[in-house]
Amino acid sequence: MTKPLDIAVVGGGIVGLATADALRRTRPDLSLTVLEKEPEVAAHQTGRNSGVIHAGLYYAPGSLKARLCAEGAERLFRYCAERGIPTTRTGKIVVATSRDQLTALAELERRGTANGVAMLRIGPGGIAEIEPHARGVEALHVPATGAVDFGDVARAFAADLSRAGHPIRTGFEVREARRSGHLTVLAGPPGDVTARVVINCAGLHVDRVMRLLGHEPDLKVLPFRGEYRGLSETAAGLVRGHIYPVPDPRLPHLGVHFTRNVAGRVELGPNAVWAWGREAYGRLSGRLPDALEALSYRGFRRLAQNHWRTAVEEQWRSLDRRSVVRKARAMLPELEVRDLESWRSGIRAQAVNTDGALVHDFVIREAPGVVNVLNAPSPAATACLAIGDHIARRALAHVH
Incomplete structure (x- = not known):
């Protein structure tokens, strides 16, 4: 019988790969793998988005999104610089196009301030200076907003994991799971993988995989x-950086x-x-x-x-x-x-x-030997390094 792995991560998107990489860095002694049903990593949400690195403006103060986005953004810029992954930091403006949007703009400013985001409230002249072709009554200018190809980031994580001896098993779709003592057996077309801990980062299919793992999702x-x-x-040429409406x-x-x-x-x-x-x-x-x-x-x-x-x-x-x-x-x-x-x-x-x-915030549900990342939409890609550490810490509590 093949020796069980310490940890199996289901899902080769940026959150799953960042979590696996956090485990690699924190506990290099652990055996782990990433299971991805597609032929390559980053095939869905990670590779099909705007690529914006968010500063943390929008999220409820104290929420996981607010805490992890602010931390994750700066770490992501540093990681990309170290790895030679191109980024930009052109900033963005959030534009109120009518006076009836000013209350919502003020709420955004309040949230951003509480989250430690550097910003400036500007009027029509300030808007024209930053984005000469944009128009609005007032706006928030957020200089820290940037962009990256998140697929490149995910592939860099995958390369680091592979070099460290932690394989990325593409083409492995988890179709069945069963608990055997303190182990979980994951069955897919290529065969079975047995692990002491399973981290479910299956994105679009996370609730289905959670059900396979024997737990009924509440979402x-x-x-x-x-x-x-x-x-x-x-x-x-009409756009210099990023121009957003008041949401x-x-x-x-x-x-x-x-x-x-x-x-x-x-x-x-x-x-x-x-x-x-x-x-x-x-x-x-x-x-x-x-x-x-x-x-x-x-x-x-x-x-x-x-x-x-x-x-x-x-x-x-x-x-x-x-x-x-x-x-x-x-x-x-x-x-x-x-x-x-x-x-x-x-x-x-x-x-x-x-x-x-x-559901507005990130949601993580745990059971014995299982961590389910049940909701991780934007800004999860921006926050990937921080959310990866957060999930890894929770998973390590299940390792015996």
Whole structure:
């Protein structure tokens, strides 16, 4: 019989890999592996996002998101500098386009101050100085916001783990799990893996893997597709860094915004459209079992009832480029429909409770020999080094 591993991490996204790397650094004596169902790491949320390194402006003071984002961002910049991974730090402005948004802008400023984020409240003149083509009544300027290719970061973690003798087993989809004494046996198409501790970082499928591990999740992951539209080379000159709207405080999404990535590409997005499958990246794609599972969930039905107007608006803007441009012109008046050239999408794994409430903070659930990362959407990528340490510490408490 093969000797059991100390720890198996399920999920080769940035959170799973950062957690495994934290374990490697903290306890080099442990045997561990990462199991990823795709042929390569970073195939889903990690490789399909805006690439923004957040400063920690939005999150409730004292929450895990607030604490880990602020710590993680600076650590991420340092890590990338050490590894030669390109980053930018162009800053961003969060723009109030009308006076009725000023109360929400003030709340953002309060949160950011409580979270230790350096920022400056600016008026129209300050907006024009930072982003000459943007318009607004007032804005918050956050200089620390930057960008990186999070796929590059994840691949660097994977390379470090492999060099240290901790294999990344791609193509391993966990389909069954059983407890045997103090061990957990994970069964997939390539065979079985036995470990003393399992860390479930399965992202879009984390609640399903949690159920396989013998524990009923108290939240369900619902998939929201975020669509990005690339700006033409000419229109990209309208944006220097990142231009964000004042977000709806009821929702964890930050609203459709302009971002300039590390390659210099400017995109508008993402929206938040319901996806009829956990990996349904196309507008017409879906998976019937996923759709039926969501529709049968009371939390989804209540969410739809509470936010149906927003859902309809988001769906319409998904289909009509003109409506996207009309909304974005509130911040960038010179934008034209012809300026939108390309299209891509990602899917956000968003936990929802049975009352239909969107879960705003990171959520980690533990059981004997198991740590489940049940909700880790943005800014988990920004916070990856800090959240990896946090999860690793909790997992090590289960190692005997």
